[in-house]
Amino acid sequence: MKIFIDTAVLEEIREVKELGILDGVTTNPTLVSKTGKPWKEAIQEILREVPDKPVSVEVVATDREGMKREAKELAKLGENVVVKIPCTEEGLRAVFEMNAEGAGVKTNVTLVFSPLQALLAAKVGATYVSPFIGRVDDISYDGLQVLEEIVSIYEIYGFETEIIAASIRHVDHVRRCAALGVDIATIPYKVIKQMYRHPLTDIGLERFIKDAEKAGISI
Ligand code: E4P
Numbered sequence: 001m002k003i004f005i006d007t008a009v010l011e012e013i014r015e016v017k018e019l020g021i022l023d024g025v026t027t028n029p030t031l032v033s034k035t036g037k038p039w040k041e042a043i044q045e046i047l048r049e050v051p052d053k054p055v056s057v058e059v060v061a062t063d064r065e066g067m068k069r070e071a072k073e074l075a076k077l078g079e080n081v082v083v084k085i086p087c088t089e090e091g092l093r094a095v096f097e098m099n100a101e102g103a104g105v106k107t108n109v110t111l112v113f114s115p116l117q118a119l120l121a122a123k124v125g126a127t128y129v130s131p132f133i134g135r136v137d138d139i140s141y142d143g144l145q146v147l148e149e150i151v152s153i154y155e156i157y158g159f160e161t162e163i164i165a166a167s168i169r170h171v172d173h174v175r176r177c178a179a180l181g182v183d184i185a186t187i188p189y190k191v192i193k194q195m196y197r198h199p200l201t202d203i204g205l206e207r208f209i210k211d212a213e214k215a216g217i218s219i
Pocket of ligand 1: 006026027028110130132133135165167168186
């Protein structure tokens with residue numbers, strides 16, 4: 001499973017890159033607004049930090065022509081730009097038309113909450129699709145159940161669109177995404193850091209350190 005970080009904070013991206021586990025970055029307007037930086041500066045810094053990894057950047061237009069125009073502008077910012085387009089009828093038409101025109105824009109169909117939306121995203125040739133599992137849980141449905149169906153539908157039909165499990169809230173979401181065989185999980189910084197931790201590792205290490213002192217081990 002590829003690991004993307006779901007943030008626009010440069011320092012978080014840099015740290016996770018240096019951990020050697022980073023495969024890409026996803027942002028959205030909310031995440032960019034939290035940086036307090038002008039949006040273009042925030043995005044360009046990220047693109048420079050990870051020039052060899054896909055970075056998703058979202059359009060703000062909601063009509064097809066506006067989304068296509070913004071997508072083409074965003075794609076000029078770097079070869080690693082992936083344009084996030086909302087899963088609306090206009091958004092899916094924008095993806096379809098850009099592919100038909102051979103615009104060469106990589107797309108991530110976002111705000112996906114159902115297997116049928118994910119099916120349509122694959123049909124129009126999206127590069128990635130982002131089901132939001134945490135937000136489905138928030139309305140008392142089962143986000144992982146939705147994700148499992150999407151994974152299964154994509155396998156049955158051999159769609160090439162890669163699935164990015166998004167809106168991940170805790171480490172158990174990540175574990176279950178991995179068990180489902182999802183292509184990618186985009187994970188907030190805080191959750192990535194929690195993935196390293198296990199209380200038994202801490203207890204075990206403490207015991208080994210004490211016993212090493214007792215045994216006089218010094219290497
Ligand atoms: C995905 O690409 C989105 O940026 C993100 O995962 C949304 O997560 P949230 O529901 O925690 O805002």
